[in-house]
Amino acid sequence: MGWLNKVEAKSQEELPGVDFYASPPASAKSNEQQQQPENKSTAEKSTEKKANSKEWGYDLYPERRGEEFKPKWSRIFLGLEGHENIDKVKCERNVYWCVKNSPLVKLMMGALKSSGCPIDLRRHISCEVCDSSVTGGYDPVLNQIVVCQNMARKEGMVQGVLTHEMIHMFDYCNNDLDFRNIDHLACTEIRAANLAHCSFLSAMMQGDASMFNIKQSHQNCVKSKALASVLAVRNVTRKEAIEAVERVFPKCYNDLEPIGRRIRRNSPDQHRAYMEGPMYGYDVY
Incomplete structure (x- = not known):
């Protein structure tokens, strides 16, 4: 069975590149003439904002819209919510650990720095409460x-999200990415799926490979993850x-920049x- 028949439309990523909060310029009408259309326009903008939020994937990341997460009493009682501040601290510690210890994260940070897009942890990485269908995202x-x-x-998992x-972020920095x-x-x-996620074992686990189609297993896994991500954040x-x-x-x-290889599970590839980063001009940490 081909990969197209087995993909679930549940993704682990990504945020879009559209600022739907931008307002149109004010017209030159008088205040009296403007007041009624403005009231109508405000309601329309509110509806349009919600529609665009879902269309572009921002509904998966409620704090991106300036909303404050409010835990439900039922989930607090079950111990599933209500400790967001603790979760945030733990998340930030995991991010810091990855920055100091993960070869892939350190390589990516070096590649971004060498490309003129250095990462400031406080500015460029944010731990937030998200929809349960995603583990991370990028807001261009x-x-x-x-x-x-x-x-x-x-x-x-944090290492996988960051990578x-x-x-x-690397594609957005180096290419005319829209x-x-x-x-x-x-x-x-x-x-991202090719370089950061898919291996034969992971393809087997999600049903994209078997012992009889090893040659296509990695490509099937990559296509599955890419398709799921596109469907999750685009209407x-x-x-x-x-x-x-x-x-x-x-x-x-076939574009393996900047990692240079497909990472195999339980191998020294990372x-x-x-170690090969400096050979390609990357200022690895």
Whole structure:
């Protein structure tokens, strides 16, 4: 069975690149003439803001819209919510651990610095409460990575989130990347899945591989993850998302910058990639 028949539309990523909060310029009408249309426009803007929020994926990251997370009493009683401040501290500690110890995160930070986009932890990485369907995201409007403190609770998962989102940040820094273009979005999702997630074991676990299709297993895994991510953050049909992934797949799948290799599970590939960083001009940490 092909990868297209087995993908769930549940993603682990990404934020779009559209600032739908921008307001149109005021007209030159008098105050009396403007008042009624303005009231109507405010209501329309509120509806449009909610629609755009869902269309572009911001509904998965409520704190991106300036909202304060309010835990539910029922979930507080069950111990599932109500300790957001503690979760935030733990998340920030995990981020700091990854920055100091993860070869991939250190390599990505070095590549970003060498590209003219150095990372300031306080400015560019934010731990927030997210929807349960995602573990992280990248907001190109604010040039900020979101780590979902309620979903990414372990160092290994935070490392995966940071590496994945830093690939988006790297693409945004080095290329003329437009997140409103579905082909651009599909390409950066392919690259992130290719470099940060998929291995034969993970492909087996999600049903994209078997012992009889090893050759295609990695590509199937990458396509599955990229498709799921596109569907999660764009209000497009499944057919449109599949077509976008297929259009750009050959070129984007073979672009291994800046890691330089596909990381195999339980292998020294992470350390090798980190040690090779200076050979490609990256100021590794």
